[in-house]
Amino acid sequence: MKVGLMSFAHSHAASYARVLSRLSGVEVVAADPDHDRRPGETGGPALAADLGVDYVGDYPTLLARNPDAVIVCSENADHRRLVELAADAGVHVLCEKPIATTLTDADAMTAVCAAAGVQLMIAHPVRFAPAFATLRETVLSGSLGEVVSLVGTNNGRIPRGERAWFVDPIAAGGGALTDHLVHVLDLLDAVWPQARVRSVYAIANRLLHPESEVETAGLAALHLDLASTTSGGGPADRRLPVVIDASWSRPASYPTWGGLTLRVIGTGGISVCDPFAARVGGQLESMQNAAWIPYGPDLDALLLREFLAVAAGERPAAPDGVSGTRGLAVVLAAYESLRVGQPAAPRA
């Protein structure tokens, strides 16, 4: 199978390249023609050489190599252009999250992929974590009883150090809420695909990294409507209150990038999932910092394994573009809530 990497703008591109390079029977070709938009950052043929992947100078050339699938790692606002190129070429797509920065773009992307008959999958690796699978099974089996409260946290360092566009309001579409709400929302979608967020109340500030143009701390309170959900674990006729902390609230010296947790409170008990908790701790002179040596499965590898199965036609993409679009609608409702100071409803 041949996989094209479209753009190195997202720092995950390097991780994907490394994972794919290790897989037998997978050929990787990359293009990063817009790397001069990111002066002073890694990219283009030099990064491809570092990663040991084949490189071409533009996307038409990459698509002319007839890849079976592509991974879109451009800036959020540029996802649509590249997904449309891939769909036109009849190639399955894994697109970085969030799917886009506007619903117009997201709708166009899901439509063009559907029309072209290609799969559009969104890159949410955490749903493939075994720890999350355990939590999901615990909830759906009903062993937590009826779920009454759910809290997700996705905190990290400000990603500016890796790629400046992450804090650019146009290229990224927003700050911490854009970057982090969607990961927790995807986990909710993985547990209850039929559930819908009916209202979003968000508060945010820029007290961390005040020079930033985008919000660096953000909290969102949601009502998740489980009414149309028939599987176990959830209330049949009530809205589940959910809070997500999306803040970039880990300092620059934090010993790891951040983390994600999900805490589910039910009538039968409480379960907390922390897929990034497993690590060897301690203290390292070389780091002048706490040791944080993670172990356990590589979630990017699990994500790509699933995507390759999707590209091979084994099953439809999950999470797909429609799911990603629902997540984006919640993010945009959070910004609307910030604007009006009251809850806002995501587009149905």
Place this chain on the structure above:
Amino acid sequence: MIGAGNIAHEHLPAWLALGVDVVVYSHAGASELVAEFAGSTAGTLEELLGSCDAVDIVTPTPSHADLALRALEAARPVVCEKPLARTSTEAKRVIEASEQAGLPLYPGHVVRFFADYAAMHDAVAAGTIGEVAVQRFSRTGSAPSAGWFHDDAQSGGVLLDQSLHDLDFARWNAGEVATAYAQESAADGVRSVQVLLSHVAGAISFVHGTWARPGTTFRTTFDVAGPGGVLQHDSAQHPAVDTDRGDEPVAEKGRGLLPAMPDESPFRTELGEFLTGLRGGPAPRVSARDGLAAICIAEAAQRSLVTGRAEPVETVEVLE
């Protein structure tokens, strides 16, 4: 001491350890309580008020204000378990009475006296993380067994009873609160409330309170972040004593409404500081106005539960 319930079992030994003679008046349980620890009992409220120098109110929430007013009328300083009163209106009346009488009035916001929380607040106040930007507090305990807790008219629910601690602490760390938004859910006696706060100075806070399945280990967490770093704690981590007895339950894990307290009882720390204040020493770290402010935040959150909107928090003028 008025009352002989759960918290009385923490307050009485704390007072005794501080060398205070305690007289207990209660509708029920006073004799059993003093039999378990020490102290004497009073047959009537009048008898109690006539035989003490200060009053400690550890009754259910709805009687706090009336008993505080009775004590102040009798010229007795008052220590009152939180909430200071069932409503902000009642709390204001009690504060007014204490100020007119020139008598101390201290609300029992004991979390300010827990060593872990106090250490965090001291670090925040010392500027170690800079200005607070975003903070999370969670508090989870086995749903209380006494019936009055589950009658919101009496207890104010999870918000006014349990989450009040964290609403107070969020304000202590990050200053006055401008608006509160809350959502709540309950089933089979398990009840959970989520509150988002916008502070006047710009910080944002999330307070999560849960009355969980009976038998649930009491657990608290916080995560307080500013430009200079993040301070975190989870009561389930770093235990000073950790005992495994197989199938047998272990007392120090914390059950019901109280966490494990392996070191000095935070109630003793609290009442010791109140005692110093009662004796004319420095004012305690928590004032009656703080108690009122916490109730005002909880009431904004309660209104939010009804309206589904973010609600402004009534401003409490802070007097010297």
